[in-house]
Amino acid sequence: MRSFEQYSTAYEHVTMTRDHGVIEVALHSGGDSYIHCPLGHEELPQAFWEIGADPGNVVMILTGTGRDFCPRGDWGSFSPMTDPRVAARTIWEGTRLLTTLLDIDIPIIAAANGAAHVHSELLILSDIVLAEENATFRDNHLDVGVVPGDGNHTAWMNALGENRGRYFLLTSQTLTARQAHEYGVVAEVLPPGELLPRARELASILAKQPPLTLRYSRMAFTQRLKRLLAEGLPYGLAVEALSAAGRTS
Numbered sequence: 001m002r003s004f005e006q007y008s009t010a011y012e013h014v015t016m017t018r019d020h021g022v023i024e025v026a027l028h029s030g031g032d033s034y035i036h037c038p039l040g041h042e043e044l045p046q047a048f049w050e051i052g053a054d055p056g057n058v059v060m061i062l063t064g065t066g067r068d069f070c071p072r073g074d075w076g077s078f079s080p081m082t083d084p085r086v087a088a089r090t091i092w093e094g095t096r097l098l099t100t101l102l103d104i105d106i107p108i109i110a111a112a113n114g115a116a117h118v119h120s121e122l123l124i125l126s127d128i129v130l131a132e133e134n135a136t137f138r139d140n141h142l143d144v145g146v147v148p149g150d151g152n153h154t155a156w157m158n159a160l161g162e163n164r165g166r167y168f169l170l171t172s173q174t175l176t177a178r179q180a181h182e183y184g185v186v187a188e189v190l191p192p193g194e195l196l197p198r199a200r201e202l203a204s205i206l207a208k209q210p211p212l213t214l215r216y217s218r219m220a221f222t223q224r225l226k227r228l229l230a231e232g233l234p235y236g237l238a239v240e241a242l243s244a245a246g247r248t249s
Contacts, residue, residue, distance in 0.1 A: 001050070001053055001054070002050060004016075004018060004023075004054060004056055004057075007047070007050040007051075007054075011043045011046075011047050012039060012040075012043065013027060013028060013029060013034060013037075013039060013040040013043055013044070014026070014027060014028075014043060014044065014047045015028060015065070016047075016051075018056070018057070020058075020204075020207060021056065021057060021058030021059065021207050021211075022058060022059045022060075022061065022200070022203040022204065022207055023051060023057045023058075023059070023060050023061070024060075024061045024063070024200075025047070025051065025060060025061065025062050025063070026063050026064060026065045027040070027044075027063075027064050027065065027069065027070060028064070028065035028066070031065065031066075032065060032066040032067075033064060033065060033066040033067055033068040033069070033070070033071060033114065033115075034064055034065065034068075034069065034070045035070070035071070035072060035073065035074050036070055036072070036073035036074065036118045036119060037073070037074045037077050037078075038077055038078055038079070041078075041090070041093050041094070041097070042093055044097055045093055045096035045097045045099075045100045046100075048097070048100035048101045048103075048104060049096075049100045049103070051104055052100060052103050052104035052105060052106075055211075057104075057106055058106055058206075058207050058211055058214060059106055059107050059108075059109065059203040059206045059207050059214065060104060060106055060107070060108045060109070061108075061109045061110075061111055061196075061199045061200065061203055062108055062109070062110050062111065062122065062123065062126060063110070063111035063112075063113055063195075063196065063199070064112075064113045064114065064116075066113075066114075067113070067114045067115075068113065068114030068115040068116070069112055069113055069114060069115065069116040069120075069123065069135075070115070070116060070117065070118040070119055070120075071114070071115040071117050071118070072117060072118060072140070073118045073140070073144075075144060078090075080244075080245075081241050081244035081245040082245045087241040087244075087245065090237075090241065091234075091237045091238065091241060094150045094151070094233075094237050095233055095234065095237060097119075097122075097150075097151070098121070098125070098150075098151045098155075098229055098233060099226075099229065099233075101122060101125060102125065102222045102225055102226050102229070104218070105215045105218050105219050106214055106215060106218055107127045107128070107206050107214055107217065107218050108125075108126040108127050108128075108218075109126060109127065109128045109129075109130065109199045109202055109203055109206075110122075110123040110124070110126035110128065110129045110130065111130050111131075111132075111195050111196055111198075111199040112129065112130065112131040112132065112135040112137070112177070112186070112195075113132050113135060113195060114132065114134060114135055114136070115135070115136050115138070116135065116136065116137050116138070117136070117137075117138040117139070117140050117174075118140055119152075120137050120138065120139060120152070120156075121151050121152050121154075121155035121156065123137075124137075124155055124156070124159050124185055125155055125225060127218065127221055128187055128202060129180075129185060129186045129187055130186070130187060130188050130189075130190060130195060130198055130199055130202075131177040131180060131181070131186045131188070131189050131190070131195075132177065132189075132190055132191075132192055132194075132195045133177055133178075133189055133190065133191055133192065134177070134192065135176075135177040135180075135189075136174050136175065136176055136177070137174070137175040137177075137180050137185070138172060138173065138174045138175070139152045139156065139168065139169055139172065140172060141169070141240070142169070142170065142172050143172050144247075145243070145247045146240055146243045146244045146247060147236065147239045147240040147242075147243045148169045148236075148240070149233075149235070149236025149237055149238075149239050149240035150233075150236060150237055150240055151229060151232075151233050151236065152169065153165075153169060153232060153236050154228050154229055154231075154232040154233065154236070155225075156168055156169060157169075158225070158228060159183075159184070159185045160183055160185065164183065177189045
């Protein structure tokens with residue numbers, strides 16, 4: 001296993017810092033807001049695995065860089081899903097993206113900055129979700145004509161409830177931070193400039209707990225989510241790949 005000093009600087013789209021066991025993880029593209037791309041799709045599962053395997057991490061903060069968390073994807077850079085080998089690799093990475101996130105056995109605090117319109121499920125699968133006032137949540141799969149099956153369907157229907165979750169996904173609804181708070185997805189809505197300080201404050205409070213208490217709490221909280229994803233993720237990714245292949249064929 002690599003040391004924190006080794007893996008924390010190994011990723012092009014992930015920056016990491018750590019202070020007294022609190023690891024801060026920020027997605028980015030060239031130092032600005034993260035635009036989802038094939039390399040990011042490959043890097044994130046590996047980064048999550050290394051974070052989860054490092055006993056020096058006690059609490060994690062997940063956030064974005066710049067104005068937004070992830071406003072869009074660079075979809076033209078992805079290889080066509082009509083190639084079965086491409087589809088298999090994409091499904092493998094997509095599965096590991098969420099399983100390695102949930103296998104991080106320390107509390108995760110999400111700090112949603114700006115637009116979280118691609119892979120917003122990464123934020124709402126956290127234990128505590130904070131949002132800046134200007135943050136928005138959306139799933140853009142149907143905007144590009146593919147099934148929202150890469151865990152978004154499971155995560156959002158769990159967070160919003162079955163009927164409201166389906167509405168959110170099928171209409172590509174954009175939720176404001178206040179709406180997400182009203183619906184119980186977000187715990188706190190904060191003014192600009194107060195998001196990360198509040199996340200760090202909560203992390204420092206949690207970090208005072210015994211390490212095993214934190215790890216076992218996270219394990220207890222994620223057990224049901226792991227079961228839901230085990231049921232829904234493989235099938236969801238398969239039909240998403242088929243819909244993507246049908247769109248491009």
